[in-house]
Amino acid sequence: MKLLSLVERKKEKQIKKYIVENKESLYRFAYSYVKNKDDALDIVHDAVCKSLVNINTLKNIDSIKSWIYQIVSNCAIDYIRKNKKYVAISDDLQEEKAIGYDTYEDIDLQEALERLPEKYRIVIVLRYFEDMKIGDIAQILNENENTIKTRLYNGLSKLKIDLIDEEE
Template identity: 75%
Template sequence: MKVLSLVERKKEKKLKKYIVDNKEALYRFAYSYVHNEDDALDIVHDSICKSLANINTLKDTDSIKPWMYRIVSNCAIDYIRKNKKYVTSSEDIELDDLIGYDKYEDIDLQRALDLLPEKYRTIVILRYFEDMKIADIAKMLDENENTIKTRLYNALDKLKISISE
């Protein structure tokens, strides 16, 4: 068992509080990648385990949100890569429709988001569905703020075109 320093214990305490306070948002973000309740829960679980195991890599407790979202994003991408060969059966789709959970109210918007390249979709979801600031998104994605703004505006243009068609 690893012994944590006082600083790491404080970080861990803040991280645990953040996770508890934001579990629904983390789940929604994971769900936006996989569109499956169980898979999203698995991704969030893996993300929490990885974040707690790597608490020493968190430089500043004020940046927990972008740091945690980056871990969730990476776990989701890894999960998708590992499970590429998994094909959703029509029974799963019908069951999801019957249960009726986690549906966006505007299905056209959801379809348009799904058509966006991942680098654009992630930024739109973080900005408008998770209410993250541009600076936090830039920090999370390790990009320049102006790059994030440009991608966001490009994504919004693509969404506008896609929805209007």
């Protein structure tokens, strides 16, 4: 076991505090990748472990949110690659409500979001459900800000078309 410097101990304390205060958001983000409760919990667990092991890679404590979300994103992608599957949604809405995780008021919206390709859905979830800025989303996904803006615009357009089609 390596000894942590004073700076690293302070970072560790802040990381732990952030994780505890935002565990539901981190879970929802992981869930948006795999659509499975247990897999999402495993991903968050792996991300927490990696964040604590790699404290030295956090250069600025003010960017802790985007740093942790990037770790969760990378863990989710690794999980999907490792399992060579994309788990289809198996939990029904009643189970989600009973657990108390994020539920959408509009079931049509939730279903339309689930039908979106992942690259659009992730950006929309981070922007509107996790209230992140475009710059933070770009950093998390290792993409250019203009790419994120384009995906957001295209994803919202697809979402709008899908919701309009459902109304008719």
